[in-house]
Amino acid sequence: xxxxxxxxxxxxxxxxESEERVPPQFVNxxxxxxFYPLWMLGLVGMFAARHRKALPIPALVIxxxxxxxxxxxxxxxxxxxxLLGATLFAQVHExxxxxxxxxxxxxxxxxxxxxxxxxxxxxxxxSAGAVIVGAAVAMLFYVAYRLQPTFFADAQWTALVVxxxxxxxxxxxxxxxxxxxxxxxxxxxxxxxxxxxxxxxxLAALTESAAYREIDSARSADSEAKWIAxxxxxxxxxxxxTGATVLNGTKVVPDLEFLRALDxxxxxxxxxxxxxxxxxxxxxxxxxxxxxxxxxEFYTIExxxxxxxxxxxxxxxxxxxxxxxxxxxxxxxxxxxxxxxxLWIYRRDR
Numbered sequence: 001x002x003x004x005x006x007x008x009x010x011x012x013x014x015x016x017e018s019e020e021r022v023p024p025q026f027v028n029x030x031x032x033x034x035f036y037p038l039w040m041l042g043l044v045g046m047f048a049a050r051h052r053k054a055l056p057i058p059a060l061v062i063x064x065x066x067x068x069x070x071x072x073x074x075x076x077x078x079x080x081x082x083l084l085g086a087t088l089f090a091q092v093h094e095x096x097x098x099x100x101x102x103x104x105x106x107x108x109x110x111x112x113x114x115x116x117x118x119x120x121x122x123x124x125x126x127s128a129g130a131v132i133v134g135a136a137v138a139m140l141f142y143v144a145y146r147l148q149p150t151f152f153a154d155a156q157w158t159a160l161v162v163x164x165x166x167x168x169x170x171x172x173x174x175x176x177x178x179x180x181x182x183x184x185x186x187x188x189x190x191x192x193x194x195x196x197x198x199x200x201x202x203l204a205a206l207t208e209s210a211a212y213r214e215i216d217s218a219r220s221a222d223s224e225a226k227w228i229a230x231x232x233x234x235x236x237x238x239x240x241x242t243g244a245t246v247l248n249g250t251k252v253v254p255d256l257e258f259l260r261a262l263d264x265x266x267x268x269x270x271x272x273x274x275x276x277x278x279x280x281x282x283x284x285x286x287x288x289x290x291x292x293x294x295x296x297e298f299y300t301i302e303x304x305x306x307x308x309x310x311x312x313x314x315x316x317x318x319x320x321x322x323x324x325x326x327x328x329x330x331x332x333x334x335x336x337x338x339x340x341x342x343l344w345i346y347r348r349d350r
C-alpha cells in the first residue's frame with residue numbers, strides 16, 4: 001500500500017523524461033521509470049469485442065488481468081499481513097513488483113492485438129472509448145499539475161507529451177489504424193528513449209551532477225564540517241560520496257558513541273544499534289531526540305536542528321529537499337540550491 005494510484009499509473013507522463021523533469025512523488029528519474037498502462041486499453045477492447053461480436057475472452061487474458069489487478073491492489077492498498085504472507089507479496093517491495101505488472105501489461109496487450117485483428121469497436125464504441133481514456137489521462141495530468149505545477153513549465157515538452165498520448169489513444173481505438181499501433185507505439189518509445197545509453201564508464205552521472213558539485217564545493221571549503229541530510233536516506237549517500245562526514249544515510253556500522261550521546265538513557269539503543277538506512281526528520285518542540293524503527297533495517301531520528309550537541313560535534317551543514325523556512329532561527333543560512341530546487345544546502349553561521 002505504499003504506492004499511490006498516481007504513481008502506479010504515471011506511465012503516460014514518462015515520455016521524454018530528464019534528470020530535471022521527473023513526475024511528482026518520485027525522487028529521481030530511475031524510480032519514475034514506469035510502464036504505459038496499455039492493459040487498460042486491452043481490457044476495454046476485449047470487453048467491447050465480447051459485447052459487440054460475442055467473441056470469448058481468452059483464459060490467458062483472464063489470468064493476466066487477475067495478476068495485474070492483484071499487483072495493483074498490493075501496491076496501492078494496505079492488505080492484511082496474513083494475505084501478504086500467503087501470496088509472498090510480503091517478500092517484495094512495491095516498486096519492484098512493477099516489473100511483474102509491466103511484463104503482464106505487455107503480454108496482455110500483445111494477446112489482444114493478435115487475437116482481435118478485425119474491427120471490434122466501431123465508430124460509436126471507438127469514439128466513446130477514446131474520449132473516456134483521454135479524460136482519464138487528462139485527469140492524470142491535472143493531478144500532476146496540482147502536485148507540482150512546475151512539472152509543466154516547459155510548454156513545448158507539455159505539448160509534445162499531450163500529442164504522444166493523443167496519438168497512442170486514437171490509434172488504439174481506431175479500428176482501421178490499430179494494425180499500425182504496435183509500430184507507432186514502438187517508434188514513439190524509441191523517439192523518447194532511444195538516445196539513452198544504459199552502459200557507461202566511470203561515475204560522471206554522479207560526479208558531474210549539479211547536486212554533487214554544490215556539496216563537494218562546500219566540503220572542499222570546510223572539510224572538517226559534518227553534515228545532516230533531513231528528509232530521506234538517499235541524500236546522505238550523495239553527501240558521503242564527496243568524502244564529507246554525514247550523520248545519516250546507509251550505515252553499515254552505527255556510530256554508537258554519538259548515538260548514545262543523543263540517547264543518554266539508552267531507551268532507543270535496540271533501534272539504532274544495527275545496520276540501517278537512517279532518515280533524520282526535524283523536530284521543533286519539544287526539543288527532544290527520539291528514534292522509531294520502521295522496518296528491520298530502516299529507522300528515523302526525530303532530531304531537533306538546534307540541538308546543542310550537534311553544534312558541539314561540528315554538524316554545520318544541513319541539507320533539505322525543500323526550503324527550510326526556519327533556518328534563520330537556528331543561525332543557518334542558505335549557501336546553495338540545485339537546479340529545480342531539489343536540494344537546499346544550509347550552513348551554520350559561527
